[in-house]
Amino acid sequence: MPERPTHACTIVPPYLLAALTGHRDEVVAECARRSLDRDHTLREHRSAGVPRTSSTTDHPVEHQGGLAAPHADDGTGPQRTIADAKGTQTTPGTTVRTEGQPATGDPAADEAYTGFGQTWSLFDRTYGRDSLDGQGLPLLGTVHYGRGYDNAFWDGTQMVFGDGDGTVFNRFTIAVDVIGHELTHGVTEHTAALVYRGQSGALNESISDVFGSLVKQQALGQDAASADWLIGAGLFTAQVKGVALRSMKAPGTAYDDPQLGRDPQPATMADYVETTDDDGGVHVNSGIPNHAFYLAATALGGPAWEVAGQVWFDVLTGGRLTATADFAAFARLTVDAAEHRYAAGSAQASAIRSAWEQVGVLSTEVPADDGPAPVPEPAPGPVPEPVPEPVPSATQVKVRRTGGLAGQRRARTVALAELPDDDAEGWRTLLSEHRLEALAAAAPHRPVPDAFTYHVACPPDGAEVTLPEHGIPEPVRDLFQRTLGG
Numbered sequence: 001m002p003e004r005p006t007h008a009c010t011i012v013p014p015y016l017l018a019a020l021t022g023h024r025d026e027v028v029a030e031c032a033r034r035s036l037d038r039d040h041t042l043r044e045h046r047s048a049g050v051p052r053t054s055s056t057t058d059h060p061v062e063h064q065g066g067l068a069a070p071h072a073d074d075g076t077g078p079q080r081t082i083a084d085a086k087g088t089q090t091t092p093g094t095t096v097r098t099e100g101q102p103a104t105g106d107p108a109a110d111e112a113y114t115g116f117g118q119t120w121s122l123f124d125r126t127y128g129r130d131s132l133d134g135q136g137l138p139l140l141g142t143v144h145y146g147r148g149y150d151n152a153f154w155d156g157t158q159m160v161f162g163d164g165d166g167t168v169f170n171r172f173t174i175a176v177d178v179i180g181h182e183l184t185h186g187v188t189e190h191t192a193a194l195v196y197r198g199q200s201g202a203l204n205e206s207i208s209d210v211f212g213s214l215v216k217q218q219a220l221g222q223d224a225a226s227a228d229w230l231i232g233a234g235l236f237t238a239q240v241k242g243v244a245l246r247s248m249k250a251p252g253t254a255y256d257d258p259q260l261g262r263d264p265q266p267a268t269m270a271d272y273v274e275t276t277d278d279d280g281g282v283h284v285n286s287g288i289p290n291h292a293f294y295l296a297a298t299a300l301g302g303p304a305w306e307v308a309g310q311v312w313f314d315v316l317t318g319g320r321l322t323a324t325a326d327f328a329a330f331a332r333l334t335v336d337a338a339e340h341r342y343a344a345g346s347a348q349a350s351a352i353r354s355a356w357e358q359v360g361v362l363s364t365e366v367p368a369d370d371g372p373a374p375v376p377e378p379a380p381g382p383v384p385e386p387v388p389e390p391v392p393s394a395t396q397v398k399v400r401r402t403g404g405l406a407g408q409r410r411a412r413t414v415a416l417a418e419l420p421d422d423d424a425e426g427w428r429t430l431l432s433e434h435r436l437e438a439l440a441a442a443a444p445h446r447p448v449p450d451a452f453t454y455h456v457a458c459p460p461d462g463a464e465v466t467l468p469e470h471g472i473p474e475p476v477r478d479l480f481q482r483t484l485g486g
Helices: 014-020 026-047 107-126 176-190 198-220 287-300 308-317 327-342 347-358 421-432 435-442 474-485
Strands: 080-084 094-098 139-143 152-154 159-161 396-403 410-415 452-457 464-468
Touching: 026 474, 080 107, 094 107, 107 139, 107 159, 107 176, 107 198, 152 176, 159 176, 176 198, 176 308, 198 287, 198 308, 198 327, 287 308, 287 327, 287 347, 308 327, 308 347, 327 347, 396 474, 410 474, 421 435, 421 474, 435 464, 452 474
Parallel strands: 080 139, 139 159
Antiparallel strands: 080 094, 152 159, 396 410, 396 452, 452 464
């Protein structure tokens, strides 16, 4: 069997970080720029398929010694190892806690250790899955990564947590559903391997939100009625006008902040966002299956992991979910799985079907095995603050950046004469030597979860290309970022 691709999956959408590059607080803006730079290099490293070993040393994510390789689970519990990067960009770092050892007194290290255990418990004790790969995969995490690093990510082999900038983001170990979300990307990679684009990509994101939320609810002993159904509550500081990254109960209401913008998620297919940004809106349209799960779980009552969660797990791991499944295909499989587990016409199957009907994915007029629900004419996607358009000329560029966990975008149109001399010369070199077209032709076609995508246009007669961040050399990517952040 061919090796499955691994992805670098970050919890903060690149569009949120991109928005922060224009923050009025330069410390926050610089932290966001550094976080974006590190995320790009990580994704480039992972997409290239470089084996992750203790001798791998690529900047900024360097893999060095000092951490004993954990052993596979023997069937008795999780095998957790927590390391400390001590403000560097080196992973795994210095081991500070291993399985069974007492608390360290460092909140980040101890929160990561606990969150790993709670995620392992949901999958193993509730669903009988032996860690993420079903074969006892050890759980490895690094805390205190970088300085002011505004993200957390799963790189295909381990979790990495930043401490946040302290102005917009708190430390990223503070939210256990964030830990559960990222680790669930590992489960998806080892099962359905949902393609990270369009509706299949939005399902990939939604499944991580679902099980991340269930990790939190189970840890807190909440049933569906008492849960808050927020993803990433506690990540934002008190200075942000928002409660979380996303809301499964009320998509589109998690935040509305002058710097971050407004939560762009729709709750139903009536507001489906048809876009080429964000790998086809994977972080935006995931609000629709998220809301369907919320509706099903609250209609069924009791702990959400017992019925609705079990059905979603059955579909994810059952072998029938294809890598390119759309919302309707996934919805039909959940109804089928509920009927198989609880009987055709059961209250469980009816509640799940009703949830998908309420969000407009399944029709109330056709049986569950009919074709996919039509995608309505979409409303325009979220747009950045209006930018005055200069008169088109061959000496201007338009740069747009999309993607990330929340699907926000950032855009700028600028005349080369307005840029610093070095940046203006960099753009002239890109344009005169047709390097943009060459980069686009050579770019990898496989999307990377939570990565950025750049769209660059040089009106009226110049190049117009779309580039995934993991296909852009670092100096060029830095030029794009400086242009956006100016």
